[in-house]
Structure formats: structure tokens, C-alpha cells
Amino acid sequence: MGLTHYWRRPPRLPTAMFCAAVEDVRRILSTVAIKLAGRDGTGEPILLDSRISFNGRTPLACEAFEIASSECDRLGNPEVTSFCKTGGLPYDLCVKAALIILNHHLHPHLSVASDQAIDGWHSARDIVQVTLGYVPTFALSTV
Numbered sequence: 831m832g833l834t835h836y837w838r839r840p841p842r843l844p845t846a847m848f849c850a851a852v853e854d855v856r857r858i859l860s861t862v863a864i865k866l867a868g869r870d871g872t873g874e875p876i877l878l879d880s881r882i883s884f885n886g887r888t889p890l891a892c893e894a895f896e897i898a899s900s901e902c903d904r905l906g907n908p909e910v911t912s913f914c915k916t917g918g919l920p921y922d923l924c925v926k927a928a929l930i931i932l933n934h935h936l937h938p939h940l941s942v943a944s945d946q947a948i949d950g951w952h953s954a955r956d957i958v959q960v961t962l963g964y965v966p967t968f969a970l971s972t973v
Contacts, residue, residue, distance in 0.1 A: 850935050854931045862927075864886070866885070866887060881897070881898040892915055894914070929942045931962070
């Protein structure tokens with residue numbers, strides 16, 4: 831299954847908003863029972879004030895979820911479009927939760943789209959709500 835999530839954002843995201851999102855992603859990832867790793871499916875996830883990078887732990891890894899506070903578009907476009915193919919593996923829940931959190935903190939600077947309808951995002955939204963105490967107003971867009 832080729833389940834992929836997409837996001838669009840400007841090259842530079844507001845620093846304080848990104849840092850707040852990273853802290854919330856760190857809290858979420860510390861509570862889930864899903865084994866996560868670094869970008870190649872080994873090692874540890876990266877959760878810095880300027881960057882988030884994680885994948886499922888091998889053999890349940892696909893593509894890494896990676897986002898940084900500052901990125902550039904290789905084609906010189908004014909917005910950066912990125913994606914993460916999870917294949918629906920267990921770490922997909924963590925990717926969705928991270929995108930919901932990033933959207934919460936960085937809206938309107940970040941928009942999220944997915945191959946999966948919004949109905950498939952309820953578990954991630956529930957985890958964010960229960961763990962972080964806020965009800966994210968989250969909707970998918972077309973990236």
C-alpha cells in the first residue's frame with residue numbers, strides 16, 4: 831500500500847511556533863507504544879528545535895518523516911512541498927499526529943494533504959487531544 835501524506839509550507843517557518851510544535855511532537859512520541867527510529871529505520875528519532883526526523887524501526891520502516899524550520903525548494907518555488915510515504919505501517923499514526931500538531935502550531939503557514947480521507951485520521955487526532963489537552967481544528971487540504 832502506498833499511503834502518502836503531503837504538506838506545503840514557506841521556506842522559513844516561524845521559529846517560536848516550530849519550537850512549540852517540536853515540543854508537542856516530542857510529548858506525543860514519548861507516549862505511543864510504536865517503535866520509532868532515525869531516518870534509515872535504525873538509531874533514534876531526531877527531535878531538535880530546528881528539525882524533526884523519524885521513521886518506523888526496521889523492518890517496519892518506509893520513508894522518513896522529515897521537516898525542518900528552514901528548507902528550500904530545489905526548483906526555486908516560493909513554497910516547499912514535501913511528503914512522507916508510510917505505506918500504512920504502524921509509525922503512520924506518529925506521522926499523522928506530528929502533522930496535526932505542526933498544522934495546529936503553524937497554521938496558516940503549513941497545510942496538509944493525504945492519500946487517506948480525514949476519516950482515517952481520527953486515532954491521531956484523539957491521541958493529540960488526550961495527550962496534549964487541546965482539540966486540534968484539523969482539515970486536509972489539497973497540496
